[in-house]
Structure formats: structure tokens, C-alpha cells
Amino acid sequence: MKQIAIYGKGGIGKSTITANLAAALGCEGRRVMQIGCDPKQDSTRLLMGGERKETVLDCLRRGEEVKFDDIVGRGYGNVLCVEAGGPEPGVGCAGRGIMATLEILRKLGLYDGGLDFILYDVLGDVVCGGFAMPMRRGFAEEVYIVTSGEYMALYAANNICRGLVSFSSRGGARLAGIIGNGRGLAHEEKTIAAFAESVGSQMVAFVPRSGLVQEGERAGQTVVEYAPESSQAAVYRELARVVAQGGRGVLPQPLAPAELEEIVRRGL
């Protein structure tokens, strides 16, 4: 069983990429679970069609024991779908839904085998509390960071690299690669690749900006389901092949602010 975490700045395209990745792996017959670790709780929406299970936090709020069927949905490609949910803002740690979720999934035996892939889709604006848990020993072995060519997204990616370094000595996850998600900037692919190499990793895929994403969303579907013959779907399937092989994780070398600014400046 391979555990993989996909991190990145909020809104950068993590859930779109993770759901398409899960769909592609599921369609190949792999047994996949996708765990949404973002208070936005919409990570698995594109796999679940219209159906919505309760988030783990919502379930816990009801005060009863949390059962498998309460929180685990079966989506497109037979992907198992779970959402951690988010606490009321200002009330406790924003990441505690994630902590609770990983605990409960452990108790329900989901880490004991029976799955080929567990994909964590994790908010990466702050790497702390529950948001740092998927990086820890016992959870994801490999982390992919989604970024665009924008300074803000690369800054967050660099911050996530710092988080990886903090957990590395305790058996935490390694950086398996950078996934570019295009925002239509000039020289974007080059900028992302330059960033990846500077931290000691590589850009394992560049996902172009595509209207098929929005079209699929309106139908409540991933691009892999909505437009399987498209080149966009092919990009996600190729990413699935890369991720399934995986295994070249490194300890990243985070950049100093000046180095990061230089990479962005060269891309402009």
C-alpha cells in the first residue's frame, strides 16, 4: 500500500488534480481511497457525483460512534472517499478534523491493507496542527506539491518543503515531486521546473489550464470521467502512471526568500 499526500496553497488545484489522479488509478483497477484534508470539504466532490456523506467532524459532533458507512463513500472508479471537514473558524485548531479523521480511519482498519493507494488532499497554506499530520511517520511516505508559476503559490510550496524538513528526522514523508498546474502565466512551466530543481526535486507533470475542468465540474465529474479521450485526461492518466511508480523521494532544500524571488523574476 502506498500513501501519498498532495499539498499546495488553497485554491491552487489540489482537489482537481487528486480527484483526477484517483479516478485514473481507480479505472485501472487499483483500490484507492481519497481523504480530503481541507476545511473546504469538497476534495472528493467530483468523484461522488451528487452524493455527499457526512464529514468526519460533522459525524463526531453528533456524538455517536463513527461507522465506516457514515463517512466513507464509494465514488467513480470505485474510489473510497472521505472528508475530514472543518471546525467552526475560531473554535480550536483548524486542522483537528484531520487529526480526528486519521485516528478514526486507523480504528476502522483502513491502514491494515486492502488498499493500493491512500491519497491525502491537504491544505498547505499553514503546515501545522492537523495539516502537518499526513506528513508524519505512519501516514504519507511521499508528498507531491501542486503549484503554479505565481510567487504566492511557490512561496507556499517552499513553506511546505520546510515542513517536510521538520518531520524528516522523525521518519516523515519525502518530497516525490512538484506538480505544475497552469494559470496561464508566461514561462510558467519553466518557472515551476526551475523551482523544482532548486529544491532538489523535479516537476513530474505540468497540467495545462483547461476549460474541460470547469465543464466537468458543472457535470459534477472529473475530466477523466467527463472527457476520457481528451488530451487533458491523458495528462492526468500520465500523472497516475508517474505516481504509481513513484519512489524517488528526497529531502528538499527549501529556498531563502531572495532565491525564490530570483526564480520568479527570471520567469517574468
Add this chain to the structure above:
Amino acid sequence: MKQIAIYGKGGIGKSTITANLAAALGCEGRRVMQIGCDPKQDSTRLLMGGERKETVLDCLRRGEEVKFDDIVGRGYGNVLCVEAGGPEPGVGCAGRGIMATLEILRKLGLYDGGLDFILYDVLGDVVCGGFAMPMRRGFAEEVYIVTSGEYMALYAANNICRGLVSFSSRGGARLAGIIGNGRGLAHEEKTIAAFAESVGSQMVAFVPRSGLVQEGERAGQTVVEYAPESSQAAVYRELARVVAQGGRGVLPQPLAPAELEEIVRRGL
């Protein structure tokens, strides 16, 4: 003394707006302090020219008593500048620099008078831990939320509204207004105004997208300093007038996901 917090999604334009607001108030002879509450620790950069004081967290790491001159810089318009700083990602709460900063500033007597305005520039992707502190009783009385017309920014703005509701019963801050910061989307001003009204507030300013921001940045200056005769500088000065009057704070009514999606859909 008026304490004001400016919240919003990371990268949305908080620091640009707050620094220009501080500069405008400072140029009118008001005594202003700007406190950067974002691990990015660059809130006051445009006011401080090239100079950089230590962040509060960096100072604490040295293990010695933190003195006023270690952490407080004097910037353009005589604005006092402080940066909370950020802890190593993955090591403890991402907001603890903010908690430490507010404690230390209290001990140094900065809340005892002598200032007309304290402006908190606060990361708003998660409203928890230190990031929620400026909303609490004893700190900001008024919150302004910076947003664009993008779903992700409005989602964060709505989340910040939820945080305000969590603290309201304990004497926390009220929502004084929504500040639009344009990203060049169609119908953006209308979308932001519609959001503001739906949560029971109003859009108090719309800051257009402007190349003068980048030009000023390259010179290490706010637009108010770099291009005082420009219409962009006039927008920031007008915002300063609105903020200086202030006082129409409300308890916001956060939107359900479907309501928020509808506002964005109508704007498209």
C-alpha cells in the same frame, strides 16, 4: 485609539492595502502602528524602505528579553512597524508568532495610549490559533476583509465572517466593511459588492488593479509614497478617510456554500 484588523486570503493584497492605508494616515499626521500577522513577515516592507528589524519570533529565539528597538521600526509617514514572524513550518502552531507579539506589545505599553491607530495585517486562510487573536476582545474592534471577485477569495472572506461570529459573544471585533482588490475579472466590483451586502456589510472601497503597485514595490515603496498624485494613491487615501471614520461594525451573516456559489455564478 482605534484598533483595526485587515484579514483576507493569503496573496489577496492585504499588506499592499494596509501599508498604503498606514502611509496615508501617517502622512495626515496620525500616529499609526502596523503589525504584520502573517508568517510571510513582509507586511511592513513597503514602509521600511530597505531596513529590516528582527521579527518578534526571531527575537524570542535569541533567548534574550525583547526590547522596543529590537522589533519596532519607524517607517514612511512615521508609521511604527512590527512583524510577528513565523515559526518553522510543522513546529507548533503557525500563529504563535502573533500570540507572542501581542503579549510583548502589551508589556511594552503600546496599548496604553500614544497611538491613534493600530492596524493588524492578518493571514486569513485559517481563522484559528494566533490568527484569530486580533479578533478578540482587547485587540481589534473593527475588521475589514480584503477580497477579489474570485470564488477562493470570497470563500476565505466568508470563513473569516464565521470566525467573527465565533468571537462576537465574547466582545470580539465587528465587521466594518469589505475592501475589494481587483484581479481584473469581469463584473468583479459587482460580485464583491453583492457578497458584502449578502453578509450584511458593504464594500467600502474597490482598489483597482494597477501597475503602480509593482513599480512602487520595485522601489520598495507604497503607491502613496511612490506616486502620490496618481488616482491609485487617491483610492488609498479615500480608504484612509473611510477607515478613520469607521464605526459601523456589524455582526456578519456568513453564507451557506450554495449562496456563495450563486453570487459567483451571477458575476460570471
